[in-house]
Amino acid sequence: MAIHEECGVFGMIGEVNPTIARDVYYGLYALQHRGQESCGIVINDDGIFASHKDTGLVGEVFSERELSDLPAGGMAIGHVRYATTGGNTRNNIQPMIVSHQKGNLCLAHNGNLTNSLYLRDKLELSGAIFHSTSDTEVISYVITRERLKTASIEQAVLNAIRYFEGAFSLVMMSSTKLIAVRDPKGFRPLCYGKRNDGSYVIASESCALNAVGASFVRDLEPGEMLVFSGENIECGPVSYREYCGGKKSPCIFEYIYFARPDSMIDGISVHETRVRAGRILAREHPVCADVVVGVPDSGLDAAIGFSVESGIPYEIGLVKNKYVGRSFIFPTKGQRTDTVRIKLSPVKSVLNNKRVVLIDDSIVRGTTSKRIISILREAGAKEIHLRISSPPFKHPCFYGVDVDSEDNLIANHHSPEDIARLIGADSIGFLPMDSLGEMSGCELYCSACFDGKYPTGIPDDTRKDRFEKKLSEV
Ligand code: SF4
Numbered sequence: 001m002a003i004h005e006e007c008g009v010f011g012m013i014g015e016v017n018p019t020i021a022r023d024v025y026y027g028l029y030a031l032q033h034r035g036q037e038s039c040g041i042v043i044n045d046d047g048i049f050a051s052h053k054d055t056g057l058v059g060e061v062f063s064e065r066e067l068s069d070l071p072a073g074g075m076a077i078g079h080v081r082y083a084t085t086g087g088n089t090r091n092n093i094q095p096m097i098v099s100h101q102k103g104n105l106c107l108a109h110n111g112n113l114t115n116s117l118y119l120r121d122k123l124e125l126s127g128a129i130f131h132s133t134s135d136t137e138v139i140s141y142v143i144t145r146e147r148l149k150t151a152s153i154e155q156a157v158l159n160a161i162r163y164f165e166g167a168f169s170l171v172m173m174s175s176t177k178l179i180a181v182r183d184p185k186g187f188r189p190l191c192y193g194k195r196n197d198g199s200y201v202i203a204s205e206s207c208a209l210n211a212v213g214a215s216f217v218r219d220l221e222p223g224e225m226l227v228f229s230g231e232n233i234e235c236g237p238v239s240y241r242e243y244c245g246g247k248k249s250p251c252i253f254e255y256i257y258f259a260r261p262d263s264m265i266d267g268i269s270v271h272e273t274r275v276r277a278g279r280i281l282a283r284e285h286p287v288c289a290d291v292v293v294g295v296p297d298s299g300l301d302a303a304i305g306f307s308v309e310s311g312i313p314y315e316i317g318l319v320k321n322k323y324v325g326r327s328f329i330f331p332t333k334g335q336r337t338d339t340v341r342i343k344l345s346p347v348k349s350v351l352n353n354k355r356v357v358l359i360d361d362s363i364v365r366g367t368t369s370k371r372i373i374s375i376l377r378e379a380g381a382k383e384i385h386l387r388i389s390s391p392p393f394k395h396p397c398f399y400g401v402d403v404d405s406e407d408n409l410i411a412n413h414h415s416p417e418d419i420a421r422l423i424g425a426d427s428i429g430f431l432p433m434d435s436l437g438e439m440s441g442c443e444l445y446c447s448a449c450f451d452g453k454y455p456t457g458i459p460d461d462t463r464k465d466r467f468e469k470k471l472s473e474v
């Protein structure tokens with residue numbers, strides 16, 4: 001897969017906790033799949049923000065020493081990031097801290113604003129100076145400007161939201177409050193939970209609540225803002241719903257690929273949706289075969305579903321080397337080493353002389369699928385029937401996911417039959433577009449990378465007209 005989620009966010013609030021840095025660290029570890037390029041933790045130590053952030057995986061950025069150096073605190077925010085918007089410069093590492101006349105604001109963001117360049121232009125014309133290239137700084141700037149005009153941070157955030165278009169799941173921290181916001185369309189997930197010690201936890205995915213011993217309370221509704229006050233945490237959060245009730249469009253690809261299978265998003269199990277995708281594939285693209293094999297990791301659940309529906313036995317036919325991470329020294333251009341072969345190894349006893357149904361979550365360029373198929377052939381597979389648990393990937397994402405350019409998406413230029421031929425499969429079958437609802441159990445969702453129907457429209461210059469009125473007030 002050449003598709004990357006951009007970020008994961010995490011926040012905690014409760015009584016002063018001497019191990020709060022470790023708790024956030026465990027939460028970020030559980031969200032590592034959402035971003036592997038940089039990460040950071042900011043602790044609110046009685047109104048003073050202490051932070052550590054750097055490029056690298058959570059386990060690389062935080063050693064025992066960094067965690068011990070961070071203070072105790074009653075509130076903290078963490079972030080993992082995969083850089084697309086703004087690139088991977090140090091200034092873009094989150095959480096971001098902004099100081100203003102009324103105090104400090106710390107902010108972590110998952111998603112992409114689709115009007116960020118336009119907002120930035122407008123704000124620069126009115127004298128704003130930006131220190132990074134990320135849309136998160138644009139968000140923090142607009143909130144800070146509103147804060148100077150309003151009596152409370154929550155009112156400032158509510159005022160600021162009306163300027164933002166696109167995807168934003170935010171966790172923010174002032175000196176006394178922890179605030180979580182999910183954009184009105186609910187592109188990216190965001191949920192909260194509670195621990196037995198009375199502290200509250202906010203996270204991109206419920207798997208991070210489990211990691212710190214918090215029980216899931218609920219997902220934030222699209223458009224909802226939750227405010228937790230450090231001064232009366234026992235009262236729980238206050239919910240602001242001014243932006244709720246519009247047409248929502250949560251990202252369907254969270255269920256297909258991004259989220260961890262042990263997470264629940266909007267009340268729906270990610271694992272179950274993937275199993276259902278496999279069952280649908282077996283019904284829609286049946287085939288006579290001896291064994292079903294999933295491409296680890298995100299093809300495994302759908303492979304189980306295909307096996308259950310078709311009655312063809314499920315087997316582990318590919319083993320993933322879990323230790324090929326950032327620190328792995330990848331071959332140089334001139335070397336003829338095959339990185340797919342280093343990451344995935346075939347189980348010959350499962351594959352030899354077998355007709356194989358191979359399940360993967362998506363095809364982007366087709367190069368990885370081609371390599372996997374040749375590895376299976378070398379291991380003795382007699383036939384390989386590729387089944388993909390998503391529709392053909394044809395369009396870019398503007399909502400916080402790094403997708404290859406349209407020109408490089410194989411499904412953009414080739415029919416399924418052509419793709420099968422190009423990658424060396426005996427047959428291929430994609431999840432039908434009209435089964436995404438059955439797969440996910442969602443009535444409304446974003447599927448723009450498959451059908452090109454962008455819930456906010458394509459962000460281009462025509463958008464300027466739409467925002468002109470609102471931005472005259474910025
Ligand atoms: Fe998700 Fe695709 Fe929509 Fe992006 S375009 S939010 S990846 S469904």
